[in-house]
Amino acid sequence: MTLTRAELARYVDHTLLKPESTPADVEALIAEGASLGVFSVCVSPSMLPVTTPEGLAVATVCGFPSGKHHSSVKAAEAALSIEQGADEVDMVIDIAAALAGDFDAVQADVAAVRAAVPEGKVLKVIIESAALTDEAIVGACRASEAAGADFVKTSTGFHPAGGASVEAVRLMAETVGGRLGVKASGGIRTWDAAVAMIEAGATRLGLSGTAAVLDGSEATGSY
Template identity: 80%
Template sequence: MTLSRASLASYVDHTLLKPEATPADVDALIAEAHELGAFSICVSPSMLPVEVPEGLAVATVCGFPSGKHHSQIKAAEAALSVAQGADEVDMVIDVAAAIESRFEDVQKDIAAVRAAVPEGKILKVIIESAALSDEAIVGACRAAADAGADFVKTSTGFHPAGGASEHAVRLMRETVGDALGVKASGGVRTADDAIAMINAGASRLGLSGTRGVLDGLDGVQTDDAGDGGY
């Protein structure tokens, strides 16, 4: 089964999180996301508020990229982002807590942000999967589910350990089942990469090079032709 360009685009959070990004860069991102049919844009919280065409969601990040922020600060950042028009918030956990199997602390951190992101808004939890063992990936995903998150997400794209992998996405999907979305982000640069992540269980993709991925789609096969807007 061949995944159409439009269907693949519907999985995509078209992303710009470079520290040097300007308002003009964000305007260009919005225009390109609308042209390509992406699900959303994802920008740094300081770039909010933004105006987007109808049908294009607005995502932002929280506690990014290190996750080493007090939970109260993460919650305040998330609340401000929602007040400034964010539909979705991608928060970073304290990765060390997951590495040390302190999953109760991970859950409490996520729950604090969940309390600040009201019903109807989406909370994604970045676990930095490349830095975690399989056991820590499972524990972090369970903590996210127990805290009321809507998605688990592989990576910030800024960690030296790397970004998304098929193995991590598959393990995350097996852990959360159909209850949560799974977002693959970090190092997904080609159509082959994107299809591999979808086949592994991703229901959303974080891409900065969306046009190049879509342009490379021809002839790439997938087992799933569904809508990526989980």
């Protein structure tokens, strides 16, 4: 696959989710994202609302990073984020439910947040693929689709099991079959790694070291 720098940038959610991030850091993220031509900036919900230039979407997270929150709490967090200007919400499922094969619980969790994220706003579901078996990845993707998600996403970037892998992205893309988007995030630090994720089926990338990736150098950081 041959992509221009500008084409790759349009896949990117330019991300800052470090707990020590300040409002000044977020302002710098937005300025950098706009200059790089990314699709969106992704920030913690407590940093909302933010002001972005036209054409730059705002994403945030929900139930992050553990997913071990009551569904009603996730839904309330998502609803507030939408009220404060978020265009997209990336929620974390209960990873243990997926590992246990309780996909009804996963679906109910996603459905609760979907009800709080109205039509026209995007819901991405983080399944933490590196912590799951292939069977659980497939089940979590199917449950997310059944609950009305717009995307499935590999990782928070904070789990010790690791981030995105080409194999997980390919399996997720095969499972959702183009009906949902697939976001690869966590540990994507080079141009070649980013392109490999897209070739495997990713339709969005979560990057924190976006400038380095687009410049063809190696980014630092875990996300």
